[in-house]
Amino acid sequence: MVVSFDHLQRTSSSFLDRACDWRPVAYNYAVKPLLEAENLTKHYGATIALESVSFQVYEGITGLLGPNGAGKSTTIKLFLGLIRPTSGSARVLGEEPYETIEGRARLGYMPEYEALPSSVTASEFLMHMAQVSGLPPSQARTRAADILRHVGLDEERYRQIGQYSTGMKQRVKLAQALVHDPVLVLLDEPTAGLDPGGREEMLGLIRRIGREFGISMVLSTHLMGDIERTADRVILLEDGHIAQEGAVAQFTQETEDLHIEVDDHRHEVIAALTRRGVETKEQGAVMVVEGADDAVYDAIRDAVAEADARLRRLALRRHTLTEIFQDRKSHATSG
Amino acid sequence: MQPQGEVYNLGYQRYDGPREGRRRARRAIFENGVRTVLGLGRGPRAKVIPALLFLGAIVPALIFVIILSVAGSSAGFIPGPSDYYQVISIILLLFGAISAPELLCSDRRDNVIHLYLVRPLTPTDYLLGRFLAFFTIVLALAYSGQIILQAGLILSASAPWEYIQDNWTDIPRFLGAGFLMALFITAVPLAVASFTDRRAYAAAFVIGLFIISTGVADGLTSTEDCREVSRPDGSTEVACNSGDRAVTGEAAQWFSLISIRDVPVRINDMIFGTENETPSIKAAAGLHASIPIALYVLFTAGPVLVLWLRYRRIRA
Numbered sequence: 001m002v003v004s005f006d007h008l009q010r011t012s013s014s015f016l017d018r019a020c021d022w023r024p025v026a027y028n029y030a031v032k033p034l035l036e037a038e039n040l041t042k043h044y045g046a047t048i049a050l051e052s053v054s055f056q057v058y059e060g061i062t063g064l065l066g067p068n069g070a071g072k073s074t075t076i077k078l079f080l081g082l083i084r085p086t087s088g089s090a091r092v093l094g095e096e097p098y099e100t101i102e103g104r105a106r107l108g109y110m111p112e113y114e115a116l117p118s119s120v121t122a123s124e125f126l127m128h129m130a131q132v133s134g135l136p137p138s139q140a141r142t143r144a145a146d147i148l149r150h151v152g153l154d155e156e157r158y159r160q161i162g163q164y165s166t167g168m169k170q171r172v173k174l175a176q177a178l179v180h181d182p183v184l185v186l187l188d189e190p191t192a193g194l195d196p197g198g199r200e201e202m203l204g205l206i207r208r209i210g211r212e213f214g215i216s217m218v219l220s221t222h223l224m225g226d227i228e229r230t231a232d233r234v235i236l237l238e239d240g241h242i243a244q245e246g247a248v249a250q251f252t253q254e255t256e257d258l259h260i261e262v263d264d265h266r267h268e269v270i271a272a273l274t275r276r277g278v279e280t281k282e283q284g285a286v287m288v289v290e291g292a293d294d295a296v297y298d299a300i301r302d303a304v305a306e307a308d309a310r311l312r313r314l315a316l317r318r319h320t321l322t323e324i325f326q327d328r329k330s331h332a333t334s335g
Numbered sequence: 336m337q338p339q340g341e342v343y344n345l346g347y348q349r350y351d352g353p354r355e356g357r358r359r360a361r362r363a364i365f366e367n368g369v370r371t372v373l374g375l376g377r378g379p380r381a382k383v384i385p386a387l388l389f390l391g392a393i394v395p396a397l398i399f400v401i402i403l404s405v406a407g408s409s410a411g412f413i414p415g416p417s418d419y420y421q422v423i424s425i426i427l428l429l430f431g432a433i434s435a436p437e438l439l440c441s442d443r444r445d446n447v448i449h450l451y452l453v454r455p456l457t458p459t460d461y462l463l464g465r466f467l468a469f470f471t472i473v474l475a476l477a478y479s480g481q482i483i484l485q486a487g488l489i490l491s492a493s494a495p496w497e498y499i500q501d502n503w504t505d506i507p508r509f510l511g512a513g514f515l516m517a518l519f520i521t522a523v524p525l526a527v528a529s530f531t532d533r534r535a536y537a538a539a540f541v542i543g544l545f546i547i548s549t550g551v552a553d554g555l556t557s558t559e560d561c562r563e564v565s566r567p568d569g570s571t572e573v574a575c576n577s578g579d580r581a582v583t584g585e586a587a588q589w590f591s592l593i594s595i596r597d598v599p600v601r602i603n604d605m606i607f608g609t610e611n612e613t614p615s616i617k618a619a620a621g622l623h624a625s626i627p628i629a630l631y632v633l634f635t636a637g638p639v640l641v642l643w644l645r646y647r648r649i650r651a
């Protein structure tokens with residue numbers, strides 16, 4: 001497609017310029033929350049799925065993390081307007097989705113389970129879903145082709161979906177959630193059922209959609225690795241309550257432990273460090289030095305030079321979300 | 336010469352075109368329903384059954400027209416507009432039983448219904464779109480045969496204009512009767528399809544329902560074979576043979592209503608004001624006109640209500 005400079009400027013403009021044209025007055029989602037839960041409660045009979053949960057989701061990628069039964073799917077269904085809360089409110093772009101369905105035109109949803117017709121082509125399916133989201137047929141055709149290219153199915157788009165691999169089907173599911181250019185996409189366990197390679201590709205795609213496409217996402221998952229690799233913020237749900245929330249970086253702060261990786265002569269490096277009074281632990285191919293100070297850095301420099309080793313990495317180790325979970329569990333057990 | 340450059344932006348493009356909301360969503364469901372039934376946008380196998388059934392509904396009219404063009408209006412066995420729906424009702428019922436469930440079953444089996452319901456669309460919008468899609472196709476099928484037949488009858492008449500003047504009431508009649516038949520043929524299979532994810536089960540159930548109910552009605556009801564017989568003394572009397580029928584008399588009239596296939600045919604006969612020789616229909620000829628009407632309403636409004644109740648609370 002040939003585009004003018006003006007068009008390029010327009011397409012790369014900030015979120016502030018993109019008005020939600022389904023509303024008479026644009027909802028300024030650069031400053032207002034995209035999602036807002038206020039004392040959100042959902043009971044299924046005697047079962048409590050969510051209990052008085054309050055949080056806000058702004059632009060960016062937000063992880064909704066928790067074990068099975070924590071209330072993640074219920075939260076997503078409430079924001080999609082598929083169920084009504086027992087009490088409290090769930091707002092999407094300022095409106096309660098179970099009261100009005102028009103706002104769904106700017107929401108995308110990728111379910112966890114398979115939800116694709118097997119006998120139609122990806123191109124035909126995406127064109128149809130774009131129209132069901134309100135786009136006229138000619139624009140729906142263009143959008144379907146564009147999105148299939150972005151998710152890497154450009155050459156496969158005229159094949160029946162039933163002939164696709166699991167990874168390709170997962171990408172079609174993601175594509176149908178994006179085809180109408182939503183403001184926000186809700187992803188439910190997007191890496192479920194994928195092999196390690198497929199998982200990496202999907203996470204890369206999610207990062208790209210969030211960073212390059214500028215589409216905000218809520219990623220519901222029980223896999224902490226998925227959140228660490230993609231999300232800016234995380235909301236941790238446990239037994240229908242919010243256990244913790246904040247920026248992912250805040251949870252994965254640097255520790256005082258130093259990670260050292262060398263390409264060769266590892267044992268010589270360890271021996272040289274020991275001679276200098278620096279104790280090291282081996283974790284696979286990584287050497288860990290606890291409580292590093294300036295003197296330790298000097299010792300490492302000298303030890304690597306003495307062993308004639310090639311230094312690959314020298315960095316402070318970061319906490320992982322897994323450790324935070326393990327800490328929470330051990331506190332709960334000891335308490 | 337200054338080189339001319341072009342900027343190709345292969346990055347993500349935001350969409351700032353029109354968004355037509357729920358209106359477009361409903362229309363998309365309707366159009367997709369029509370394409371699904373006709374097998375458009377699908378493989379060749381998906382087109383075979385609709386094509387065969389479509390031909391089956393139109394070919395009788397074409398054959399009658401060919402006969403009319405050869406033998407002229409003297410060909411006495413050519414059915415008129417009042418009989419045509421009965422001739423093709425079997426094909427239309429088969430078409431409904433086989434094709435209608437595909438509209439609902441596959442969406443539920445493949446979970447695509449869940450993707451619809453998170454878009455600006457209610458379950459009622461979805462159902463209405465699917466219902467109208469199938470209704471439109473059945474209606475087009477019913478009308479096209481009638482239009483071909485009407486054209487044949489008019490053109491083969493010795494005085495076409497006089498034929499039109501004498502028979503113009505056939506047109507609103509076949510339009511009305513076709514509308515009501517299409518409504519029935521859409522409602523019953525779709526209601527059955529709302530109970531299963533498997534198209535084959537729904538189709539088998541609907542076909543079984545039509546065949547068994549008609550068989551039971553025909554088997555139970557008596558169309559007494561009466562004729563005048565001569566006595567030895569030269570006088571005559573009317574002798575009736577009930578054969579092996581299980582039920583005779585007034586009870587037979589009520590049992591004949593079991594035949595679900597006859598429900599729209601009775602309405603067709605009422606609209607055209609004709610008598611039907613089909614045993615199960617003939618047996619109920621003595622019943623008050625409100626009974627077939629009530630039965631028709633029951634078998635169209637009932638399935639529509641069932642459909643709505645089944646989908647009202649469907650959730651992703």
